[in-house]
Amino acid sequence: MSDHGHHDDTPKTYGLIAEFDTPDELLHAAESAYKAGYRTMDAYSPFPIHGLSEAIGFKKTAVSLITLLAGLTGAATGFGMQYIAMVLHYPYDIGGKPFLSWPSFMPITFELTILFGAFGAFLSMFALNGLPRPNHPIFNAKRFERASSDGFFLCIEAEDGQFDMDKTRAFLEAQKPVEVSEVHA
Amino acid sequence: MASTTTPIPRALETVAPLMAPGHTFESISRDITDVVLERPMPRAWFACLGIGVTLLGMLGASTAYLFWEGLGLWGINNPVGWGFAIVNLVWWIGIGHAGTLISAILLLFNQDWRTAINRSAEAMTLFAVMCAGIFPLLHVGRPWAIFFILPYPNTMALWPQFRSPLLWDVFAISTYFTVSLLFWFTGLVPDLATLRDRSKGISRYFYGIFALGWRGSAKHWFRYEAAYLLLGGMSAPLVVSVHTIVSFDFAVSVIPGWHTTIFPPYFVAGAIYSGFAMVLTILIPVRVLFNMEDFITKRHLDNMAKVMLATGLVVFYGYMTELFYAWYSGNDYERFMMANRIGGPYAWAYWCLLFCNALSPQFLWIKWVRTNTIPLFILTIIVNIGMWLERYVIVVTSLTRDFLPSSWGTYAGTIFDWMAYVGSMGLFITMMCLFIRFLPMITIFEVRIQQDQLNRNEIR
Numbered sequence: 001m002s003d004h005g006h007h008d009d010t011p012k013t014y015g016l017i018a019e020f021d022t023p024d025e026l027l028h029a030a031e032s033a034y035k036a037g038y039r040t041m042d043a044y045s046p047f048p049i050h051g052l053s054e055a056i057g058f059k060k061t062a063v064s065l066i067t068l069l070a071g072l073t074g075a076a077t078g079f080g081m082q083y084i085a086m087v088l089h090y091p092y093d094i095g096g097k098p099f100l101s102w103p104s105f106m107p108i109t110f111e112l113t114i115l116f117g118a119f120g121a122f123l124s125m126f127a128l129n130g131l132p133r134p135n136h137p138i139f140n141a142k143r144f145e146r147a148s149s150d151g152f153f154l155c156i157e158a159e160d161g162q163f164d165m166d167k168t169r170a171f172l173e174a175q176k177p178v179e180v181s182e183v184h185a
Numbered sequence: 186m187a188s189t190t191t192p193i194p195r196a197l198e199t200v201a202p203l204m205a206p207g208h209t210f211e212s213i214s215r216d217i218t219d220v221v222l223e224r225p226m227p228r229a230w231f232a233c234l235g236i237g238v239t240l241l242g243m244l245g246a247s248t249a250y251l252f253w254e255g256l257g258l259w260g261i262n263n264p265v266g267w268g269f270a271i272v273n274l275v276w277w278i279g280i281g282h283a284g285t286l287i288s289a290i291l292l293l294f295n296q297d298w299r300t301a302i303n304r305s306a307e308a309m310t311l312f313a314v315m316c317a318g319i320f321p322l323l324h325v326g327r328p329w330a331i332f333f334i335l336p337y338p339n340t341m342a343l344w345p346q347f348r349s350p351l352l353w354d355v356f357a358i359s360t361y362f363t364v365s366l367l368f369w370f371t372g373l374v375p376d377l378a379t380l381r382d383r384s385k386g387i388s389r390y391f392y393g394i395f396a397l398g399w400r401g402s403a404k405h406w407f408r409y410e411a412a413y414l415l416l417g418g419m420s421a422p423l424v425v426s427v428h429t430i431v432s433f434d435f436a437v438s439v440i441p442g443w444h445t446t447i448f449p450p451y452f453v454a455g456a457i458y459s460g461f462a463m464v465l466t467i468l469i470p471v472r473v474l475f476n477m478e479d480f481i482t483k484r485h486l487d488n489m490a491k492v493m494l495a496t497g498l499v500v501f502y503g504y505m506t507e508l509f510y511a512w513y514s515g516n517d518y519e520r521f522m523m524a525n526r527i528g529g530p531y532a533w534a535y536w537c538l539l540f541c542n543a544l545s546p547q548f549l550w551i552k553w554v555r556t557n558t559i560p561l562f563i564l565t566i567i568v569n570i571g572m573w574l575e576r577y578v579i580v581v582t583s584l585t586r587d588f589l590p591s592s593w594g595t596y597a598g599t600i601f602d603w604m605a606y607v608g609s610m611g612l613f614i615t616m617m618c619l620f621i622r623f624l625p626m627i628t629i630f631e632v633r634i635q636q637d638q639l640n641r642n643e644i645r
Contacts, residue, residue, distance in 0.1 A: 053407035085344035125412035132397035150210035
């Protein structure tokens with residue numbers, strides 16, 4: 001319907017989604033799916049659930065490392081800027097202090113460490129998450145607006161090597177969800 | 186095992202639960218978003234907005250006249266170059282610090298009760314820092330040349346004075362505002378997604394843009410929690426550094442009464458003290474007006490009052506240290522400075538501040554005061570007056586009478602000083618009103634976590 005004329009008329013499948021009532025049921029289903037060999041999947045919840053991303057096999061993020069590097073860059077920028085200004089470019093005597101009076105350079109070095117580090121954490125988190133991205137196939141899922149209030153969802157994506165419309169549906173049904181439905185891409 | 190109820194030790198008894206029982210995830214979303222999306226604003230909100238906008242207009246008018254006429258409109262004079270502008274700057278920045286303390290330091294200490302109050306406290310931080318920013322901007326006298334304070338390449342090949350605490354202040358306060366904004370916005374994104382999913386028409390479009398397409402993916406939450414904790418971890422030392430640097434503006438100078446090492450801790454404690462007072466001043470009426478008593482309970486009021494009591498005692502200790510060391514130093518100028526505070530022309534301000542900041546918080550030892558909104562509300566107003574007087578005393582007594590009697594003077598704020606000060610409150614009130622109207626005043630997703638923990642009996 002939304003496809004235009006010359007395309008294949010049957011809508012492509014993004015995946016199969018199961019809705020659960022509680023965070024525990026979702027966590028349990030995610031663990032079972034991983035155990036059953038599914039890898040390309042994601043879970044959706046209205047608040048972070050401890051252990052959920054680990055359950056679907058997502059355990060590492062570069063956010064902390066990027067933040068550290070950004071913070072160090074900030075420190076180098078802060079100190080470097082003051083060194084260049086007060087020692088190399090335009091040295092002049094203020095209160096008889098040495099040109100490289102490093103203790104008085106510390107406050108600005110510290111502030112820029114935090115400033116750069118905060119941008120590192122903020123930008124890397126959203127960039128690695130692929131946001132902003134106003135639209136996404138998952139928003140086509142039935143009742144998905146509940147994922148931002150009280151719905152707990154597990155979606156096994158069609159790209160998964162083990163994905164099979166019937167078998168995967170049967171697997172999800174066995175997890176005792178409220179409902180299993182297909183998500184169109 | 187589950188059926189046996191173990192009695193709660195007396196020390197762990199609380200005055201009220203963290204949130205009212207009987208909520209579900211959906212009822213939490215509904216109760217908080219309805220304020221923004223469904224319910225009409227109460228009359229008191231329109232009254233507050235009206236007062237805020239009127240005072241803001243007064244700020245605008247007095248500022249326009251100040252630009253036209255020059256800084257001579259203010260009461261600043263030769264010995265007292267720093268009058269109201271610096272007093273108001275320090276006062277507003279200090280108020281802002283409670284928001285960061287609640288959102289960052291209580292996060293790191295795993296204090297569950299921060300959940301219901303952090304969003305509005307962080308908003309308060311941002312608005313208070315905006316109000317603070319007005320004063321140095323006006324005080325430089327040539328606000329169109331304010332960019333001179335930044336290190337930018339210029340034809341004179343000049344740099345700002347990197348060894349000056351005033352420049353450290355520029356970096357500290359601008360970093361503080363930026364990081365607080367990033368932290369606040371990060372916290373808002375999942376809640377904006379909730380608003381997007383519950384609203385219609387044009388508001389759905391705008392909430393949708395700012396929600397950035399948040400979809401609550403487990404992978405996203407994983408990175409989100411890492412980033413949120415990192416932002417909290419960086420904000421905590423930041424907030425301490427900001428007021429430390431603000432106190433350096435005084436402590437690095439050689440003026441009697443300013444040149445003391447007690448200033449950084451005593452300023453930070455005073456900042457948190459006045460900030461918690463302001464959070465209470467805002468939340469006590471707001472929780473009733475918008476029916477948020479389910480989420481902001483007596484427990485929150487009690488805890489915030491306890492933080493006020495603790496920081497108030499640190500501030501009191503600071504006052505006593507100043508007195509003791511003025512005497513113990515044996516320095517004539519320090520001794521004179523203290524005698525001048527106690528009995529000089531500004532003694533009224535010193536004694537008022539001792540009443541407001543040393544005596545009145547002692548009432549917070551009484552549980553009845555901590556859990557009853559009217560006495561608590563009155564106390565928070567007294568504390569904020571006291572904290573303003575504290576900075577007034579520090580600035581004015583030292584500057585009017587320093588080393589040489591021949592350079593002594595007197596100082597009093599003019600009507601234009603008062604218009605700028607009261608006008609900045611107008612900006613604050615207006616921004617708070619708009620915040621409550623358009624954004625969820627409580628972090629919805631964190632209250633859901635709290636509900637989940639309540640469901641599992643992990644917290645009470």
